Amino acid sequence: MENVKIVGCGYARASSKIENEALKKAVDTSDEWIQTRTGIASRYISETENTSDLAICAAQKAIQNAQINTSQISMIIVATCTPDNVTPSVACIVQEALGLNDKPVMAFDINAACSGFLFALQCAASMLQKGYALVIGAETLSKILDWSDRNTCVLFGDGAGAVLIQRAQDGSTMDFYARSKGDKEHALYCAGRSLQPDLENVAQDKPYLSMNGREVFRFAIQAMPDAIYGVLQGQPVEEMDLMIPHQANIRILEYVSKKMKFPMEKMFVNLDQFGNTSAASVPIALAQAWEEHKIKENMDLVLVGFGAGFTWAACKIHIEGGKHQ
Numbered sequence: 668m669e670n671v672k673i674v675g676c677g678y679a680r681a682s683s684k685i686e687n688e689a690l691k692k693a694v695d696t697s698d699e700w701i702q703t704r705t706g707i708a709s710r711y712i713s714e715t716e717n718t719s720d721l722a723i724c725a726a727q728k729a730i731q732n733a734q735i736n737t738s739q740i741s742m743i744i745v746a747t748c749t750p751d752n753v754t755p756s757v758a759c760i761v762q763e764a765l766g767l768n769d770k771p772v773m774a775f776d777i778n779a780a781c782s783g784f785l786f787a788l789q790c791a792a793s794m795l796q797k798g799y800a801l802v803i804g805a806e807t808l809s810k811i812l813d814w815s816d817r818n819t820c821v822l823f824g825d826g827a828g829a830v831l832i833q834r835a836q837d838g839s840t841m842d843f844y845a846r847s848k849g850d851k852e853h854a855l856y857c858a859g860r861s862l863q864p865d866l867e868n869v870a871q872d873k874p875y876l877s878m879n880g881r882e883v884f885r886f887a888i889q890a891m892p893d894a895i896y897g898v899l900q901g902q903p904v905e906e907m908d909l910m911i912p913h914q915a916n917i918r919i920l921e922y923v924s925k926k927m928k929f930p931m932e933k934m935f936v937n938l939d940q941f942g943n944t945s946a947a948s949v950p951i952a953l954a955q956a957w958e959e960h961k962i963k964e965n966m967d968l969v970l971v972g973f974g975a976g977f978t979w980a981a982c983k984i985h986i987e988g989g990k991h992q
């Protein structure tokens with residue numbers, strides 16, 4: 668358990684809103700297929716932005732929301748699987764944009780796919796000593812999609828969410844649970860530039876996201892309950908006031924809701940507007956819930972995610988009092 672609390676949140680959308688209907692120009696699909704199989708109605712796609720641009724925008728909004736002095740930020744962690752560069756990290760680009768180059772800041776990226784923000788939050792919460800940690804999930808997945816593959820291109824979107832945390836003395840806490848296993852790498856896969864080409868199976872090494880949807884679905888519906896039960900350590904799930912899950916597919920969320928007897932009304936859902944934004948999905952949803960005053964003092968909420976690797980994770984947040992909205 669870590670004595671930390673959220674002091675501000677922000678999120679950024681990519682520039683171009685794409686409705687399902689518009690995807691019919693690229694692939695053989697329909698609004699009806701996408702909505703009934705996934706719940707997604709639209710997504711935001713980057714026209715000109717890099718992942719860092721979205722990360723900076725979300726960070727600036729979080730700083731404005733928290734009304735803190737930027738110079739007190741001592742750590743920046745960006746979770747992403749679509750960084751601008753192999754190096755430098757998106758986190759260093761954010762540091763530069765925030766004018767923090769001369770400050771004692773540790774800035775780095777992590778990649779745990781769609782679980783990345785939760786992994787980053789756990790790292791920040793356990794390492795933060797003084798000041799504020801800026802934890803961001805940011806993606807431009809549109810840049811690694813094969814826009815002729817209807818199995819993937821209809822599902823994903825671009826965006827960023829940012830959260831500022833600080834050490835808490837008021838009883839606010841965060842608990843974490845994070846797991847990974849690497850035996851199903853090709854269920855959800857995108858080759859990197861430094862990979863040795865597989866001469867016998869060249870198609871597999873294309874730098875586009877490929878997915879076995881059914882395998883990922885099967886994994887997701889057991890990983891999410893595992894992470895939630897893991898983080899709650901015996902506390903009944905019905906005691907949670909709000910759940911903010913990774914926004915991949917409404918059918919996955921409905922399945923988890925039914926299996927865990929946790930009502931959909933207490934689950935925050937925005938995948939209809941954003942699609943799946945991977946590491947940005949949980950912090951965008953968190954920032955939207957924060958903006959809509961759904962996160963209040965004296966409440967318990969659970970963040971939960973799953974992603975490529977496979978990886979899966981959850982965070983229980985207890986908010987005691989102090990500075991919230």
Ligand code: ACO
Nearest residue numbers: 696697700704781817818821880881883884915916974975
């Ligand atoms: N439009 C129209 N038809 C399509 C489309 C599309 N966009 N995509 C696939 N189809 C077709 C298929 O070709 C198939 O046709 P066939 O029967 O003639 O072969 C048919 O629809 C059914 O395909 P399935 O893959 O069986 O469809 P399913 O009901 O499993 O739904 C989906 C697919 C939505 C991808 C589902 O498997 C799913 O949600 N899986 C989990 C995906 C997920 O969560 N991914 C991300 C998680 S991890 C992360 O966030 C990085």
